[in-house]
Amino acid sequence: MTAPTVAKTPKLYIQGAFCRSESDRVYPVGRVNVPRASRKDVRDAVRAARSALPGWSSRTAYNRGQVLYRVAEMLEARRREFVRVGGGGRAAGREVDACVDVLVYYAGCADKLSQLGGSVNQVAGPYFTFTVPEPVGVVALVAPERPPLLPLLTHMAAALCGGNTVVALVAETAPLAGLLAAELLATGDVPAGAAAVLSGLRSELLAPLGSHRDVDALDPVGCTPEQRAELERRAADGVTRVLPSPSTPVPGHHLALASLELKTIWHPVGV
Amino acid sequence: MPTSPATTSARAESPVAAPAAATASGFAYAAAPEATDHIRLRDRYPLFIGGGFEPPAAGVHHPTLNPATEEPLAEVAEADAADVDRAVRAARRAFSSWSRLPGARRARYLFRLARLVQERSRELAVVESLDGGKPIREARDVDIPLAAQHLFYHAGWADKLPLAFAGARARPLGVCAQVIPWNFPLLMLAWKVAPALATGNTVVLKPAETTPLTAMLFAEICQQAELPGGVVNILTGGPPAGRALVRHPDIDKVAFTGSTAVGKEIQRTLAGRGTRLTLELGGKAAHVVFDDAPLDQAVEGVVTGIYFNQGHVCCAGSRLLLQESIAEPFLRRLRARVGRLRVGNPLDKNTDVGAINSREQLERIQALVDSGVAQGAQLFQPACELPTRGYWFRPSLFTEVAPAHRIAREEIFGPVLAVMTFRTPAEAVERANNTRYGLSAGVWTTTGQRILWMAQRMRAGVVWANTYNRFDPAAPFGGFRESGFGREGGPQGLAAYVALR
Numbered sequence: 001m002t003a004p005t006v007a008k009t010p011k012l013y014i015q016g017a018f019c020r021s022e023s024d025r026v027y028p029v030g031r032v033n034v035p036r037a038s039r040k041d042v043r044d045a046v047r048a049a050r051s052a053l054p055g056w057s058s059r060t061a062y063n064r065g066q067v068l069y070r071v072a073e074m075l076e077a078r079r080r081e082f083v084r085v086g087g088g089g090r091a092a093g094r095e096v097d098a099c100v101d102v103l104v105y106y107a108g109c110a111d112k113l114s115q116l117g118g119s120v121n122q123v124a125g126p127y128f129t130f131t132v133p134e135p136v137g138v139v140a141l142v143a144p145e146r147p148p149l150l151p152l153l154t155h156m157a158a159a160l161c162g163g164n165t166v167v168a169l170v171a172e173t174a175p176l177a178g179l180l181a182a183e184l185l186a187t188g189d190v191p192a193g194a195a196a197v198l199s200g201l202r203s204e205l206l207a208p209l210g211s212h213r214d215v216d217a218l219d220p221v222g223c224t225p226e227q228r229a230e231l232e233r234r235a236a237d238g239v240t241r242v243l244p245s246p247s248t249p250v251p252g253h254h255l256a257l258a259s260l261e262l263k264t265i266w267h268p269v270g271v
Numbered sequence: 272m273p274t275s276p277a278t279t280s281a282r283a284e285s286p287v288a289a290p291a292a293a294t295a296s297g298f299a300y301a302a303a304p305e306a307t308d309h310i311r312l313r314d315r316y317p318l319f320i321g322g323g324f325e326p327p328a329a330g331v332h333h334p335t336l337n338p339a340t341e342e343p344l345a346e347v348a349e350a351d352a353a354d355v356d357r358a359v360r361a362a363r364r365a366f367s368s369w370s371r372l373p374g375a376r377r378a379r380y381l382f383r384l385a386r387l388v389q390e391r392s393r394e395l396a397v398v399e400s401l402d403g404g405k406p407i408r409e410a411r412d413v414d415i416p417l418a419a420q421h422l423f424y425h426a427g428w429a430d431k432l433p434l435a436f437a438g439a440r441a442r443p444l445g446v447c448a449q450v451i452p453w454n455f456p457l458l459m460l461a462w463k464v465a466p467a468l469a470t471g472n473t474v475v476l477k478p479a480e481t482t483p484l485t486a487m488l489f490a491e492i493c494q495q496a497e498l499p500g501g502v503v504n505i506l507t508g509g510p511p512a513g514r515a516l517v518r519h520p521d522i523d524k525v526a527f528t529g530s531t532a533v534g535k536e537i538q539r540t541l542a543g544r545g546t547r548l549t550l551e552l553g554g555k556a557a558h559v560v561f562d563d564a565p566l567d568q569a570v571e572g573v574v575t576g577i578y579f580n581q582g583h584v585c586c587a588g589s590r591l592l593l594q595e596s597i598a599e600p601f602l603r604r605l606r607a608r609v610g611r612l613r614v615g616n617p618l619d620k621n622t623d624v625g626a627i628n629s630r631e632q633l634e635r636i637q638a639l640v641d642s643g644v645a646q647g648a649q650l651f652q653p654a655c656e657l658p659t660r661g662y663w664f665r666p667s668l669f670t671e672v673a674p675a676h677r678i679a680r681e682e683i684f685g686p687v688l689a690v691m692t693f694r695t696p697a698e699a700v701e702r703a704n705n706t707r708y709g710l711s712a713g714v715w716t717t718t719g720q721r722i723l724w725m726a727q728r729m730r731a732g733v734v735w736a737n738t739y740n741r742f743d744p745a746a747p748f749g750g751f752r753e754s755g756f757g758r759e760g761g762p763q764g765l766a767a768y769v770a771l772r
Contacts, residue, residue, distance in 0.1 A: 238753065264746050264748065265733075
């Protein structure tokens with residue numbers, strides 16, 4: 001008789017720690033019990049993301065790029081496991097490979113954003129004027145149900161590379177790949193709190209995400225129109241940014257620029 | 272009638288000098304009024320829809336007043352939902368051909384508009400001053416030239432859009448609903464219309480209820496420029512017209528400049544509609560002066576920061592943060608300078624501070640100033656004489672302000688400065704960022720590295736260092752946090768009017 005396998009308990013990833021929901025609730029996905037994050041888990045994750053923001057955003061862009069590259073290395077090294085969790089087929093393999101590509105893309109994007117999105121402005125007067133992108137702050141990301149990994153990692157990497165911190169809600173019906181991806185963040189040197197990964201029910205988690213005044217931007221890429229409407233309604237109370245979800249994916253660095261603010265600085269020129 | 276400021280000055284410090292004709296400083300100025308004989312206003316302005324002037328469906332009009340005299344200048348139409356629908360349909364019809372026009376052709380029209388605004392600049396400046404109460408000097412030297420420059424700048428983008436969005440294809444959005452405020456009427460119109468048209472969109476624009484006239488002159492300019500009918504539609508009216516416009520089901524984009532409260536209402540209204548939105552809302556900017564700043568220049572900068580356009584400026588430097596060691600000498604100079612501001616007839620070329628835009632706004636300013644006095648801040652107002660008719664408010668500054676006071680937290684949108692102090696750069700940053708807004712900030716210091724250090728840390732979309740209230744179409748403008756989102760100006764501002772693929 002073979003020994004029973006040691007199964008991994010799926011966990012949330014909050015403030016750099018793998019944990020159950022503070023509510024101790026789970027919901028079944030197939031035969032697996034997945035943590036059902038609570039309103040308080042959302043608050044804890046947002047608070048951690050807010051605390052991690054000054055550190056992460058003030059790192060050099062070069063350093064952030066290297067961290068994202070390290071996350072890509074972690075994924076590549078665990079490719080087989082991720083393909084298995086993704087269903088094991090060809091499509092799952094292609095999705096994981098695309099995720100590695102995307103992580104490498106944003107690793108190389110971090111230190112180009114001010115040249116891609118910023119400018120020296122030719123104003124009609126004796127002033128030196130320039131515009132630089134800055135992180136908007138804490139980005140709450142709602143990932144699509146499928147594919148479960150690629151959009152999650154794409155939007156998370158795009159937000160992280162610009163210096164934002166991220167609270168991500170993974171697919172409700174296929175949460176395992178997203179939850180596993182948290183291990184890439186933990187071993188890829190993303191600082192504790194800078195990225196949180198939550199699983200749970202949208203019907204109860206969109207409200208606290210949308211209404212939290214410490215969330216600076218909402219990325220509803222994985223929302224249904226109704227879910228998006230709810231987030232947008234709640235966002236209005238604090239003029240929280242809601243990133244557009246166009247019918248076709250926003251290409252490359254434009255997605256990273258979407259979660260950045262622009263700051264224009266003026267100084268006179270003279271003697 | 273406005274409440275006399277004297278009634279609220281129970282705690283006011285003594286004025287700088289005895290009152291004179293127009294200032295408290297003792298200098299007398301001969302009046303230098305701008306000529307108005309070349310201005311021809313119609314008695315009544317209809318709506319501008321589909322390239323023609325059309326009466327409003329319900330036949331309702333309201334007068335627009337000169338806030339300096341309370342005399343009516345003209346009547347403008349009050350658009351209702353039926354008018355909004357007609358205008359949106361006209362814009363939709365125009366969109367298919369306008370968006371397909373080669374960029375270079377669209378540019379031609381925008382260049383024409385810019386030139387016509389320049390040609391009619393004095394007329395526009397005088398009407399802007401009459402309708403809104405701003406000093407003719409500012410309308411003539413800031414509002415109208417910048418409006419023309421904005422049109423000219425964006426004309427040049429129309430045929431270069433692929434360069435602005437490398438690695439993506441930019442498509443126009445469709446019909447843009449644009450709602451603008453009363454503080455810079457024609458300039459805000461240009462900020463909205465120019466990028467929308469350059470990127471191939473068509474617009475329905477609603478100017479503010481109290482300052483519709485230059486927008487109606489711009490409608491004439493669109494006709495003179497032979498702009499295809501329906502590309503620009505202009506609907507006058509109050510908040511109901513604005514509400515009907517942003518609720519119309521066939522608009523693709525809303526661009527709003529105005530108060531944070533209305534901005535939130537619009538954001539809520541558009542939830543789930545898929546309509547793109549940019550908001551340029553209120554502010555409570557910190558203006559930080561360090562002890563190594565050139566004091567005389569900094570005083571001028573602070574005065575420009577808060578008293579420019581009667582303080583009706585969303586990016587006004589309304590919270591002055593002085594480093595403690597220079598607070599007293601700085602305030603001495605500042606009070607003396609405020610005492611020399613000339614308040615009065617906006618059409619007088621000597622005037623520094625004109626009329627408050629409306630009775631409603633005057634009452635709002637007065638209420639907030641009253642709260643400052645009631646909460647224990649120290650009010651200073653020069654004793655200049657104010658005209659007996661019209662809406663006026665003395666340039667005011669409060670000392671002994673606590674961060675929790677309403678005058679330190681709420682946007683006053685008037686000539687009222689709240690002064691606080693700080694000791695260290697870190698404290699300056701903390702105080703500057705202690706607001707829900709984030710539109711602009713100012714810093715005065717001669718230490719270069721400190722300028723950049725402060726500029727990095729102040730959470731604001733525009734940071735002016737050793738200057739204040741500078742604007743240019745090439746320099747993106749817009750806010751962080753509850754000051755809104757989206758930028759206006761520069762290639763970055765074009766992004767608000769396109770979908771990327």
